Amino acid sequence: MPIIKQKDYKTWKKFDRKRDLQNWLCWFLGTLIFSFCFGLISSKTIWFYVFDSHNEALDLLGRMFPPETNYFFTLIKPIWDTLNIATIGTTIGTLIAIPLAFLSANNTTPSKKFLRPLALFCIVSSRSINSVIWALLLVAVVGPGVLAGIIAIGLRSIGFCGKLLYEAIEEIDENQIEAIEATGANKAQIMTFGIVPQILPAFTSISIYRWDINIREATVVGLVGAGGIGIELDAQIGDLAWAKVSVILLAIVVAVVFSEWITAKIRRCII
C-alpha cells in the first residue's frame, strides 16, 4: 500500500502506479472485446423479429387459450408412463451407482491403480452425457418407446448418484470404522456395519433428489421418441395444436408439483 507524502500530511492509495495502470488496461480491453462481440452478434440478428416477439408470444398464448380440457384424459396414460420412466430409471441407476461408488471412493476401493480410475471413468462419462442424448442413441439402438427412456434416465442417474455417493463415503468418520475393526470384524462386516449406516441418510436423500430431477427429465426424453408425455408434446407441437399443447404443459406442471410434494413427504419421514 503506497503512502504518499504531501508537504504537511500523509495520504494513501489502494494500489501503486503500476497496479493502477494494469487495472485500467484490463477494463479497457474488456470493454473493447464486449463492444466487438456485441457488434458481431447484432449484425447476425434479425432485429425485426426480436422487436416483434412480444406480438408473437401474445398470439401464441391466444391460440393456446382456452385449453382443450377434455384432452386431459387421453394424457393420463402418457403421464403414467413418464412417472414409470423416472421411477424405474432412478432405481436402476442408483443400484448400479452403489458398487461404482464403493469402487471409486478412496477409502473403500480395492485397487487404486486399476479399478478406481475405471469406476471414475464410468461415472464421469455417464455424467457428461445428457439424458436426451442418451435417449437419442438408445432410440436408435432399442427402438422408440418407454424402454429407451428408462435406460436413458438410468444411465444418466448412475453418474449423478455415483459421484455424490462416493463423496459421502469419503467423508465418513474413520473412528467409528476403527472401533468395529477392533471387535474382530472382517472387511466385509466393517463395510456393512461401519460404513453403510453412516452413508444411509446421504443415500436416501441423493436417490430421492435424483427421482425428483428425473420426473422433469422424463418429460423431455419423449421429445426424441423415448416414451412418455414428451412424445405427445412433440406430436401436438408438430400439428400446431396449441390448445392441446397448453393442456400438456399444465399436466407436466401438475406432475412436477406432485413429485415435489411426495419427495418432501418422504424426506421428512426418513431424515
Place this chain on the structure above:
Amino acid sequence: MNNKLSLKNINVKYGESLALKSVNLDIYKGEFVVLLGSSGAGKSTLLRTINQLNPLTSGELDFFDLGKIRNKKDLQNLRKKTGMIFQQHQLIERNTVFQNVLTGRLGFHSLFRSILPLPKFDQELALDCIDRVSLLDKALVKVKELSGGQQQRVGIARALAQNPSLILADEPIASLDPKTSHQVLSMLKDICKKDNISALTSLHQVDFAKEYGDRIIGLSHGKIVFNGKSDQLSDEILKNIYSSSPITEEANFTSNEVVMV
C-alpha cells in the same frame, strides 16, 4: 493354560521416530492396570499395538490362551477376545444402543450370518450387557441422543458383549466430568473384577489411577519408567513420568514481531 498377556521387546516406529522402545510388560488375568504418562508418551500407541490397530515394528505378543500371535487368523481371534473403549467412544452414532452393542458380536459370525438378525443368544447377551451398564431403558434410543457418560457406558457394553479376556481403554474418561468419571471407571472396574477380565486403561488423572489401579505403569518417551503398586507411586517417580514431555521439548516457538506500516 496361559494366564497372562505378555508383551516382549515391543518396538513401534512412526517413520523415523521410535514411539515405543523395547517395551516388556505382563498383564495377568483379572488385573486392572492403569497406564500413566504425558501426552505423546506413547500410551495410545501401546494400547493400539496390543490389538494391532497400529502395526508393531518388532517384538512379540503372547495373548492368554491364544499363545503367540503369528498371523492374520491369530490377530482376528485376539481382536475378538479384546474389547476396546475409546476416548470419543467411537460408536455408530446414528444407530441405536442395541445395534451398537451387537457390533461387539460381529467377530463371532460370518458376513452372511451377520446380515440376518443375529441369533437369540447374541441378542440376549447384548441386552444383558446393556443392563449391566444400567441403560436397558435406553436400548432402542439412538446413541447420538445420549449424554457423554451414557455414550461411554454403551462403549463399555460393546466391549463387554465380546466376552473379552482383555479390555483396552484409551482415556475413557478424558471428556467426562469428575462425577461421571467416577461412575464410568468404577462400573468398568466392577465388571472386570466380576468377570475376571484384565484391563489396561490409560488415564491422565493421577488420583484416579491411584484409586482404581491394581497396578500402575508409567510411560515416558515410549519407555516404561515405572511398573508397580499404586502406593509405590511417589512424587519422585511421578516427576520422572511427567518430566520433559516430548511436546514441550519440541515446542520452540519464536514470536514474530508484527510491524504495522
